[in-house]
Amino acid sequence: MGKGNVLVGQSGGPTAVINSSLAGVFKNAKERGYNKVYGMRYGIQGFMDEQYIDLSDYVKNELDLELLKRTPSAFLGTCRYKLPEIHENQEVYKRIFELLDKLDIEVFIYIGGNDSMDTIRKLYDYSLLTGARQKFVGCPKTIDNDLAITDHTPGFGSAAKYIATSTKEVIRDALGFSYQKKNVIIEEIMGRNAGWLTGAAALSKGEDCEGPDMIYLPETPFDVDKFVSKVKELLAKKDVVVAVVSEGIRTKDGKYICELTAGSETKDAFGHIQLTGTAAYLAQVIYQEIGCKTRAVELSTLQRAAAHLASKIDVDEAFNVGGATVKAADEGSSGVMAVIERISDDPYMSTTGVYDVHRIANGEKVVPREWINKEGNYVTEEFLDYVRPLIQGHYEPMMVEGLPRHLTMNLKNYDWDKK
Amino acid sequence: MGKGNVLVGQSGGPTAVINSSLAGVFKNAKERGYNKVYGMRYGIQGFMDEQYIDLSDYVKNELDLELLKRTPSAFLGTCRYKLPEIHENQEVYKRIFELLDKLDIEVFIYIGGNDSMDTIRKLYDYSLLTGARQKFVGCPKTIDNDLAITDHTPGFGSAAKYIATSTKEVIRDALGFSYQKKNVIIEEIMGRNAGWLTGAAALSKGEDCEGPDMIYLPETPFDVDKFVSKVKELLAKKDVVVAVVSEGIRTKDGKYICELTAGSETKDAFGHIQLTGTAAYLAQVIYQEIGCKTRAVELSTLQRAAAHLASKIDVDEAFNVGGATVKAADEGSSGVMAVIERISDDPYMSTTGVYDVHRIANGEKVVPREWINKEGNYVTEEFLDYVRPLIQGHYEPMMVEGLPRHLTMNLKNYDWDKK
Numbered sequence: 042m043g044k045g046n047v048l049v050g051q052s053g054g055p056t057a058v059i060n061s062s063l064a065g066v067f068k069n070a071k072e073r074g075y076n077k078v079y080g081m082r083y084g085i086q087g088f089m090d091e092q093y094i095d096l097s098d099y100v101k102n103e104l105d106l107e108l109l110k111r112t113p114s115a116f117l118g119t120c121r122y123k124l125p126e127i128h129e130n131q132e133v134y135k136r137i138f139e140l141l142d143k144l145d146i147e148v149f150i151y152i153g154g155n156d157s158m159d160t161i162r163k164l165y166d167y168s169l170l171t172g173a174r175q176k177f178v179g180c181p182k183t184i185d186n187d188l189a190i191t192d193h194t195p196g197f198g199s200a201a202k203y204i205a206t207s208t209k210e211v212i213r214d215a216l217g218f219s220y221q222k223k224n225v226i227i228e229e230i231m232g233r234n235a236g237w238l239t240g241a242a243a244l245s246k247g248e249d250c251e252g253p254d255m256i257y258l259p260e261t262p263f264d265v266d267k268f269v270s271k272v273k274e275l276l277a278k279k280d281v282v283v284a285v286v287s288e289g290i291r292t293k294d295g296k297y298i299c300e301l302t303a304g305s306e307t308k309d310a311f312g313h314i315q316l317t318g319t320a321a322y323l324a325q326v327i328y329q330e331i332g333c334k335t336r337a338v339e340l341s342t343l344q345r346a347a348a349h350l351a352s353k354i355d356v357d358e359a360f361n362v363g364g365a366t367v368k369a370a371d372e373g374s375s376g377v378m379a380v381i382e383r384i385s386d387d388p389y390m391s392t393t394g395v396y397d398v399h400r401i402a403n404g405e406k407v408v409p410r411e412w413i414n415k416e417g418n419y420v421t422e423e424f425l426d427y428v429r430p431l432i433q434g435h436y437e438p439m440m441v442e443g444l445p446r447h448l449t450m451n452l453k454n455y456d457w458d459k460k
Numbered sequence: 461m462g463k464g465n466v467l468v469g470q471s472g473g474p475t476a477v478i479n480s481s482l483a484g485v486f487k488n489a490k491e492r493g494y495n496k497v498y499g500m501r502y503g504i505q506g507f508m509d510e511q512y513i514d515l516s517d518y519v520k521n522e523l524d525l526e527l528l529k530r531t532p533s534a535f536l537g538t539c540r541y542k543l544p545e546i547h548e549n550q551e552v553y554k555r556i557f558e559l560l561d562k563l564d565i566e567v568f569i570y571i572g573g574n575d576s577m578d579t580i581r582k583l584y585d586y587s588l589l590t591g592a593r594q595k596f597v598g599c600p601k602t603i604d605n606d607l608a609i610t611d612h613t614p615g616f617g618s619a620a621k622y623i624a625t626s627t628k629e630v631i632r633d634a635l636g637f638s639y640q641k642k643n644v645i646i647e648e649i650m651g652r653n654a655g656w657l658t659g660a661a662a663l664s665k666g667e668d669c670e671g672p673d674m675i676y677l678p679e680t681p682f683d684v685d686k687f688v689s690k691v692k693e694l695l696a697k698k699d700v701v702v703a704v705v706s707e708g709i710r711t712k713d714g715k716y717i718c719e720l721t722a723g724s725e726t727k728d729a730f731g732h733i734q735l736t737g738t739a740a741y742l743a744q745v746i747y748q749e750i751g752c753k754t755r756a757v758e759l760s761t762l763q764r765a766a767a768h769l770a771s772k773i774d775v776d777e778a779f780n781v782g783g784a785t786v787k788a789a790d791e792g793s794s795g796v797m798a799v800i801e802r803i804s805d806d807p808y809m810s811t812t813g814v815y816d817v818h819r820i821a822n823g824e825k826v827v828p829r830e831w832i833n834k835e836g837n838y839v840t841e842e843f844l845d846y847v848r849p850l851i852q853g854h855y856e857p858m859m860v861e862g863l864p865r866h867l868t869m870n871l872k873n874y875d876w877d878k879k
Contacts, residue, residue, distance in 0.1 A: 051636075055633060055636050055637075082639070083638075083639030083640075084639075086639060086640070087639050092639075112632070113629050113632055113633065114629075114632040114633045114635065114636040115636035118635075118636055118637075118638065118639055119636045119637060120637075120639055202862055202863070205862075205863055206768050206863055206864060207762055207766070209863060209864070209866070210532050210533075210761075210762060210765040210766055210767065210768070211760075211761055211762065211765060213531070213532055213533040213765060213866060213868075214474060214532065214533045214761045214764065214765040215761075216533065216537075217470075217474045217533040217534035217537055217538045218474075218537075218538060218539075219502075219537065220501070220502030220503075220505060220506050220511075220537055220539055221502075221505070244862075244863065245863070247860070247861065247863070248860075248871055248872045248873070248874055249865060249866045249867070249868045249871055249872075250866070250868070321740075336760070336761070338760045338761065338762075339758060339760070341630075341755070341757045341758070342629075342630055342633045342634075342755070342757065343626055343629060343630065343757075345633065346629040346630060346632060346633040347626070347629055348629065349625055349629070349769060350768060350769075352862065429861065429862070432862035432863070433861070433862040434862070435859060440854060441666070441667075442666065442848065442852070443621055443624075443663075443771065443848070443851035443852040443853070444621070444624055444625055444628060444663065444664070444666070444851070445625060445628070446668060447628070447632060447668045447669070448668070449632075449668045449669070452667055452668055453667045453668075454667070455667055
């Protein structure tokens, strides 16, 4: 008797390379002789409503697979849905496992971050209680790079490359205007509690760019008065000051800077506050205190969606780690997450491994204090040595009519006879 | 006796390809046997303070020239400086022409938009009054595409390509999250009075993307209540609504939407209000009126600085039109601007020409009403047929350590022995 089926889902905030992991899962599953590869629509939330597809209906050949690797956002759709604790509500679990049996699922892969690994942990624990046959494996994903154990997460490298490139371009733009005019740029970067992405803006520093003047990570408390003083001090010496701040910077009392301004505040299903407006608030403070030209630049969702500037290392690692999840399950592992292990820094080399998901779930990896300078306003060379290999190389988009082509479920065929 | 020197400057807001025009000026001037090519630092403003460089000190070989074509923002630095009318203050003109004679300038090239063409016009008029020997030629530049006569302006195509690509990525990102959750995205695009760039977001519409739901240009009055109704109407049928708005949309009474919110307002030297916050304001209105998740995305200065995604057509045309300015002066023209003439739409072909700068200066070219739909919330196929050729092709950045390399004046040499 042949192998059964694989079910794969995507969860949480998407990245530029989350579909490269999906492509890796699909290809490895096919090569290992699994029958069908089903995709959950909108993660576990959609799956419970019996929303799923057969990936072969959309990935029909190797060109489609390559397109999928270059398509940003979650091809299958994503969700932010938190499973209840098993002791709170077993009905949900019964429902899910009934569906798994109905679809003859042998392997359940969930591509996501901390919250998604929590889902894998719970499903695996429930399978132990009931003796269910399915294997549950997590595939790491998040631009924030805040997952424990894995050296880094797929998605981080491409976001870092986009941020470093954009920061370089924003700085160059600002310098062009600097004659007899003071100008303060404040750039806001994603990453609630972990400053990996914010720190990556420092990669813009090099032979042809001096990089940002200050970088503020959420790992150290932020002092608005000290910030204003620092800007004043720099403006006495130079015309353009560029500060990069995390959306999640807080005062020493733990209050988000973006909460200091009047604005709407919404929370997602996990109780996370939606953060925005940190740079806009600080730009306003600088304008009021100093009176010079200020500009707030928020890189917004482009940080996680800019597949047109994906890092080759990142796309390839995302693909490999996707394949590694199927391999792990096929070799008998369950309740694990595939991880990336760095073998060497220089030259950079990595491989994949697996790790007990109980050790990973809900543990947030932040930037170590020793990788932030003493003043708390820049990252160190060690930080940059860690990040730099992850932004190397370029995956050329497949351009159609001047724009990157994406693989989508409702692709239309061109009407050659239009007009 | 050989030829004298060329002086070139850059003015106004930079673009991704303004340095490609500079490269075209430099190369053509050298090939036509001019002696030195001087660059004004920070436009006419810096030049009056005797700030200039010899471009040969920085563009030393053909690789440098290629790098210059790929470097965003004004390599020479730019300014927003308005020359007085000749009858108001002749001292300024005496000063400039003294400097021109001192440097043995024969050709004066100014790369810029409407305000810069105004500078060319005044200097040319003064040269007629005094019989000065210099030729004055303007080179068109602006992401806004609001210059008259020229079919389009260099810089517009690359900004349009960046906006279309980013819009496509933002839409894909939003769609991934659409399960049982309403989501409204409002994207804000540059262009004070002309909606060319805002309309270019519609290029994202294609076989693999449905494009934005609404596009609001500054050419038609904006009605906040109608906008809210339209969003409500769409949300009844679909989960994700994407609206693209110009930073310059106004109510029928002429009030900027971004002025409806409390915020600081600053003006530049030309009396232009610095516009920002339109999307943020509308997102807040939608959140208050409808209560669903909203997100404001401002593409900010990246629209004019994202050389990493420059259009090949645009880079090449910018280079050619730069060369055409020197050619025009060398052949005896003065008081003219080089223009791009479209020879054919399909296949797209263009050439350069010259045109009397008096016909161009201060005349703003906006999107014709018939290229906007009746409801005033989208552009027509004619609009797209006009723009699409301008975003074609890609200029591969020269990547160093994973990031695009730029040519700068204070390039440092790598310290191979560091550590």
